[in-house]
Amino acid sequence: DAGVTQSPTHLIKTRGQQVTLRCSPKSGHDTVSWYQQALGQGPQFIFQYYEEEERQRGNFPDRFSGHQFPNYSSELNVNALLLGDSALYLCASSRGWTGGRTEAFFGQGTRLTVV
Amino acid sequence: AQSVSQHNHHVILSEAASLELGCNYSYGGTVNLFWYVQYPGQHLQLLLKYFSGDPLVKGIKGFEAEFIKSKFSFNLRKPSVQWSDTAEYFCAVNHGSGNTGKLIFGQGTTLQVKP
Numbered sequence: 001d002a003g004v005t006q007s008p009t010h011l012i013k014t015r016g017q018q019v020t021l022r023c024s025p026k027s028g029h030d031t032v033s034w035y036q037q038a039l040g041q042g043p044q045f046i047f048q049y050y051e052e053e054e055r056q057r058g059n060f061p062d063r064f065s066g067h068q069f070p071n072y073s074s075e076l077n078v079n080a081l082l083l084g085d086s087a088l089y090l091c092a093s094s095r096g097w098t099g100g101r102t103e104a105f106f107g108q109g110t111r112l113t114v115v
Numbered sequence: 116a117q118s119v120s121q122h123n124h125h126v127i128l129s130e131a132a133s134l135e136l137g138c139n140y141s142y143g144g145t146v147n148l149f150w151y152v153q154y155p156g157q158h159l160q161l162l163l164k165y166f167s168g169d170p171l172v173k174g175i176k177g178f179e180a181e182f183i184k185s186k187f188s189f190n191l192r193k194p195s196v197q198w199s200d201t202a203e204y205f206c207a208v209n210h211g212s213g214n215t216g217k218l219i220f221g222q223g224t225t226l227q228v229k230p
Binding site (some may be wrong): 090105 | 158159208220222
């Protein structure tokens with residue numbers, strides 16, 4: 001049973017560019033969340049997708065956008081990259097819309113470096 | 116704003132020592148509580164969770180945590196650590212009402228166990 005898979009694992013981009021990160025949820029999961037983890041910090045919630053709609057959003061600018069596809073996979077897009085966007089981006093999947101009483105499974109993350 | 120505070124940023128123990136990692140959160144309503152662990156080079160994994168009921172919860176690998184509502188705390192414990200427990204530990208919270216898959220993480224505690 002495949003867990004949460006993310007691609008690519010590492011990425012280097014130049015300031016001002018755009019980037020797309022991808023996530024395939026664990027089998028049987030239909031909810032995908034994205035987190036940003038800066039070095040030495042805990043993950044910070046970016047947004048969550050369920051039924052192809054953004055359901056919740058954290059305190060991130062509109063440069064951060066996402067999408068969920070009918071097969072539940074998801075993309076995170078970041079426009080106009082800043083040096084401060086350098087971080088580990090984590091995808092988490094879970095099953096259903098259960099009021100938070102659910103276990104989130106995390107992928108290995110995509111390490112984004114903006115130069 | 117809701118927040119999670121982990122008091123110990125870096126803990127060094129010898130094998131067989133007892134462990135207690137502190138976690139406090141700042142939300143007065145119903146919460147769901149989690150401890151996640153990240154072993155070197157691996158993804159975040161759930162150690163244990165609390166939704167309701169017995170405030171003392173047991174997780175994998177001999178870990179347990181106690182929810183003390185009056186103290187807004189959810190401390191992680193293990194009676195005897197092993198070298199293989201070397202990892203980063205994150206406490207996380209989400210709200211219990213409505214759907215809030217949004218997890219709020221503490222900044223993490225790095226545990227180093229010396230053989």
